[in-house]
Amino acid sequence: MKDQIFAFGLGIGTQNKGGDWLEVFYSALRTNVERSTLDVLLESTNYEGDNNTLVLGESDLNRLHMNLLKEGNIEQTKLISRLKASIQPVVLCVLANNEAPSNLAEVYLKLQLISHRLIKPHDTVLDGMFDLLINTAWTSEGPIDIRELADRQLSARIQGHTIEVFSVDKFPKMANFVVPRGVRIGNAARIRLGSYLGEGTTVMHEGFCNFNAGTLGSSMIEGRISAGVVIGEGSDLGAGCSTMGTLSGGGNIVISVGEKCLVGANAGIGISLGDRCTVEAGLYVTAGQKILVHDNNGNQIATVKARELSGKSDLLFIRNSETGTVECHTNKTAIVLNEELHTHN
Numbered sequence: 001m002k003d004q005i006f007a008f009g010l011g012i013g014t015q016n017k018g019g020d021w022l023e024v025f026y027s028a029l030r031t032n033v034e035r036s037t038l039d040v041l042l043e044s045t046n047y048e049g050d051n052n053t054l055v056l057g058e059s060d061l062n063r064l065h066m067n068l069l070k071e072g073n074i075e076q077t078k079l080i081s082r083l084k085a086s087i088q089p090v091v092l093c094v095l096a097n098n099e100a101p102s103n104l105a106e107v108y109l110k111l112q113l114i115s116h117r118l119i120k121p122h123d124t125v126l127d128g129m130f131d132l133l134i135n136t137a138w139t140s141e142g143p144i145d146i147r148e149l150a151d152r153q154l155s156a157r158i159q160g161h162t163i164e165v166f167s168v169d170k171f172p173k174m175a176n177f178v179v180p181r182g183v184r185i186g187n188a189a190r191i192r193l194g195s196y197l198g199e200g201t202t203v204m205h206e207g208f209c210n211f212n213a214g215t216l217g218s219s220m221i222e223g224r225i226s227a228g229v230v231i232g233e234g235s236d237l238g239a240g241c242s243t244m245g246t247l248s249g250g251g252n253i254v255i256s257v258g259e260k261c262l263v264g265a266n267a268g269i270g271i272s273l274g275d276r277c278t279v280e281a282g283l284y285v286t287a288g289q290k291i292l293v294h295d296n297n298g299n300q301i302a303t304v305k306a307r308e309l310s311g312k313s314d315l316l317f318i319r320n321s322e323t324g325t326v327e328c329h330t331n332k333t334a335i336v337l338n339e340e341l342h343t344h345n
């Protein structure tokens with residue numbers, strides 16, 4: 001067995017009536033787990049290696065408690081004491097390696113590793129996860145399999161109360177699992193589990209963040225961060241803007257935004273931006289668009305497809321209001337614009 005494993009998580013899960021997992025909330029998550037911790041898991045539980053998910057019984061938890069205490073691991077010992085009181089199943093998920101997930105508990109661990117900022121978007125293999133996740137009603141009574149919702153709603157009504165359904169989705173909102181340090185979120189429902197919000201990020205009510213995507217540092221997000229899209233430190237997404245996703249009808253290249261960029265209000269990008277780029281409010285730059293490129297002195301030098309400018313730095317994209325042509329200029333004002341916006345973060 002390896003001396004270090006990719007990750008493990010210990011938490012509390014919810015199952016449907018048939019015993020299928022709906023979700024797992026991990027309260028202890030670790031990456032690059034060292035040999036000593038692995039030995040404790042091997043000694044205390046039925047874990048025997050590889051990627052494995054186990055439900056821990058009372059005796060497992062007692063052994064874990066004892067072995068962690070022997071190690072002097074006070075923090076984890078206290079956690080085990082608390083988990084022993086859980087009326088829901090206690091789940092141990094060990095990922096010896098970072099392969100594609102094989103069950104729902106593994107998907108939830110991977111998504112939570114991202115949202116806890118223990119790994120960055122794209123650092124873990126998520127292939128096949130949609131088939132493993134169950135469409136769930138996220139309600140005031142916790143997660144409910146949608147196939148069981150009508151029955152639960154009737155039972156609640158018979159007892160004189162209403163189940164509030166917040167969303168019906170394969171993904172829950174991130175904030176019900178973790179709120180990372182140093183962020184503000186206007187509407188928690190718009191941040192899916194598996195988002196990575198860097199310290200100093202504000203997501204206003206209009207903003208949205210999908211899984212395996214997010215901001216690496218301080219950003220003002222008032223637009224959409226599509227699945228897989230990563231926004232660099234100091235970059236802002238203006239109100240209602242869009243980063244083009246790959247899930248429906250878009251290209252298959254996941255785009256990204258570098259540092260200190262501004263995608264203007266109601267603008268959009270189908271190409272990656274390098275550092276210090278600005279896209280004019282209302283302009284959607286798609287990969288195949290023909291763009292008239294200007295040099296530093298404002299002279300037209302070439303017409304290129306936008307994808308050829310993908311990832312390049314210090315660019316300003318505008319639609320010339322007199323000619324209707326989409327133009328690319330050297331961006332001289334990006335930093336000033338960003339500083340103005342960040343004073344209000």
Ligand SMILES: CC(C)(COP(=O)(O)OP(=O)(O)OC[C@H]1O[C@@H](n2cnc3c(N)ncnc32)[C@H](O)[C@@H]1OP(=O)(O)O)[C@@H](O)C(=O)NCCC(=O)NCCS
Pocket residue numbers: 222237238239263264265278279280281317318319320321322333
């Ligand atoms: C593209 C943008 C950055 C340009 O702003 P700017 O750098 O301050 O430039 P200015 O508006 O001062 O314009 C500079 C010159 O270019 C001209 N110009 C600007 N946009 C133009 C356009 N689309 N077509 C033709 N000329 C244009 C101006 O008229 C001005 O001409 P002048 O030098 O002859 O006076 C700005 O219009 C923009 O879209 N900002 C996005 C802000 C935003 O959406 N923030 C998020 C809020 S939620």
